[in-house]
Amino acid sequence: MFLTIKNVQKRFTNYGKTELVLKDINLNIKEGEFVSLLGPSGCGKSTLLNIVAGLLTPSEGELHLDDCLITKPGKDRGMVFQQAALFPWLSVEENIMFALKKEMKKKEARVIVQKYLQLVQLSSYAKHSPHELSGGMQQRVSIARALAMNPRVLLMDEPFGALDEQTRRRLQDELERIWSETKKTILFVTHSIQEAIKLSDRIIVLGTHPGKILKEIPIDIDRPREQHIQEIVYYEDMITKLLKNEIDNVVEEELYDAVSY
Amino acid sequence: MQLAIKRILFFVALFGLWELAIRIFHIPAVILPSPVDVLLSLRESLADGSLIEDLGASFTRLIIGLSIALIIGVLLGVFLANVKTADETLGSLILALQSIPSIVWLPLAIMWFGLNEKSVIFIIVLGAAIVMTINMRTGIKNVQPLYIKAAQTMGSTGIDLFIRVMLPAAVPYAVTGTRLAWAFAWRALMAGELLSTGPGLGYTLKYASDFGRMDMVIAIMFVIGVIGVTVDILIFQRIEKRVLVKWGLEQKEAA
Numbered sequence: 141m142f143l144t145i146k147n148v149q150k151r152f153t154n155y156g157k158t159e160l161v162l163k164d165i166n167l168n169i170k171e172g173e174f175v176s177l178l179g180p181s182g183c184g185k186s187t188l189l190n191i192v193a194g195l196l197t198p199s200e201g202e203l204h205l206d207d208c209l210i211t212k213p214g215k216d217r218g219m220v221f222q223q224a225a226l227f228p229w230l231s232v233e234e235n236i237m238f239a240l241k242k243e244m245k246k247k248e249a250r251v252i253v254q255k256y257l258q259l260v261q262l263s264s265y266a267k268h269s270p271h272e273l274s275g276g277m278q279q280r281v282s283i284a285r286a287l288a289m290n291p292r293v294l295l296m297d298e299p300f301g302a303l304d305e306q307t308r309r310r311l312q313d314e315l316e317r318i319w320s321e322t323k324k325t326i327l328f329v330t331h332s333i334q335e336a337i338k339l340s341d342r343i344i345v346l347g348t349h350p351g352k353i354l355k356e357i358p359i360d361i362d363r364p365r366e367q368h369i370q371e372i373v374y375y376e377d378m379i380t381k382l383l384k385n386e387i388d389n390v391v392e393e394e395l396y397d398a399v400s401y
Numbered sequence: 402m403q404l405a406i407k408r409i410l411f412f413v414a415l416f417g418l419w420e421l422a423i424r425i426f427h428i429p430a431v432i433l434p435s436p437v438d439v440l441l442s443l444r445e446s447l448a449d450g451s452l453i454e455d456l457g458a459s460f461t462r463l464i465i466g467l468s469i470a471l472i473i474g475v476l477l478g479v480f481l482a483n484v485k486t487a488d489e490t491l492g493s494l495i496l497a498l499q500s501i502p503s504i505v506w507l508p509l510a511i512m513w514f515g516l517n518e519k520s521v522i523f524i525i526v527l528g529a530a531i532v533m534t535i536n537m538r539t540g541i542k543n544v545q546p547l548y549i550k551a552a553q554t555m556g557s558t559g560i561d562l563f564i565r566v567m568l569p570a571a572v573p574y575a576v577t578g579t580r581l582a583w584a585f586a587w588r589a590l591m592a593g594e595l596l597s598t599g600p601g602l603g604y605t606l607k608y609a610s611d612f613g614r615m616d617m618v619i620a621i622m623f624v625i626g627v628i629g630v631t632v633d634i635l636i637f638q639r640i641e642k643r644v645l646v647k648w649g650l651e652q653k654e655a656a
Contacts, residue, residue: 193554214554221550228648238552238555286554
């Protein structure tokens, strides 16, 4: 297997109270696969992604990428956050170059930058400052930056969550195109059922308290998927039902918390 | 445009009232000179070159003092932000020193360095370095965790992470620190010169006061004020604004 997550547990300690956030996570991801982690807020999907990125360490269990144990962040795993997280003091080009600088000459790096700017269709913005770009454009630069260091896997943490609906749709289309062009393995976190169905080969549905895998759902619809409305609706219903219980639990718990404060 | 007209009218009225009050109440020039006297005195010191000379001397001190202060401030700020024990001990001392106006160090400074340039520069450094240190420390401590995470996923750690991410991310604070350091330095300079030796704006002010030349005193006060405001608005506020917009901390004003 390409990326394996084995018996991962994660606990956080807050004010002396230890909470289990992730429980018994086992997951295998094939090379080139587009996998979504889907679940209500608080299910630990972002936590799991951060563990894969190496930004958090699991309390138990281990993760392997290409048979290498994951212990810390590395260039083999590119990450795109909900906020573009571009460095404002660097131009678009310099941002994409950030990870390349130490490995190659500036000239070579520039060629790569151009290639990835083309991929996200922002070739003419190389010299711009991030603050001159719209939110959607910034997020595309952020995707280009993660891809430019040629990672083995692309991790995306609700990358379109902060964007408006139209931009979001456009970027989903663009991501699908980028994925089919680059054949990258993508691990994608979202709370949008439609987004997950539209993009993924496989959806991992997570439940809350503690976060655990409820079900793995392979999405078997031809791409582009817009035309296959019936199938989409079928999957939507299935996942909605699956999550309904979970969301009810969350609401109940939050109400309970609100009362007890 | 409206704003400019309002301001011009205000200042004309102010000077008019001032002139009028002096004539009506027959106020002697040693108590309060008329605005006309002040203008004449300003022209006189411009004409004989003494004002330019004073400005040159004062600015030389200021630039030396401010440069030293900024270097110390950056280094010390970075040090405090990175070494927790130093922050908890030395940091508290620096916060305490901040509440002491730097000019009260002058008696000691004169004992250490003598009644000369060095004492004044010492006062400037002390005043400006502290505020720069505090801002720099805050800047490094307040770097958005997201920037750090993003850099880590791109393989940046340790010194590389610090130089390529933490330092540039702290630039807005450094700019604010520099602006405040300038303001502190300017005040410290004037106070230091008043109490120490010339040539310099502060020294000339005291000299004029010894001879009862209040028109000259006010003329120099006027110069001090104009320079203070001009440098702040024309240089520092502009840079600060541009940096804040670029760093995404402030929206650009609608044109």
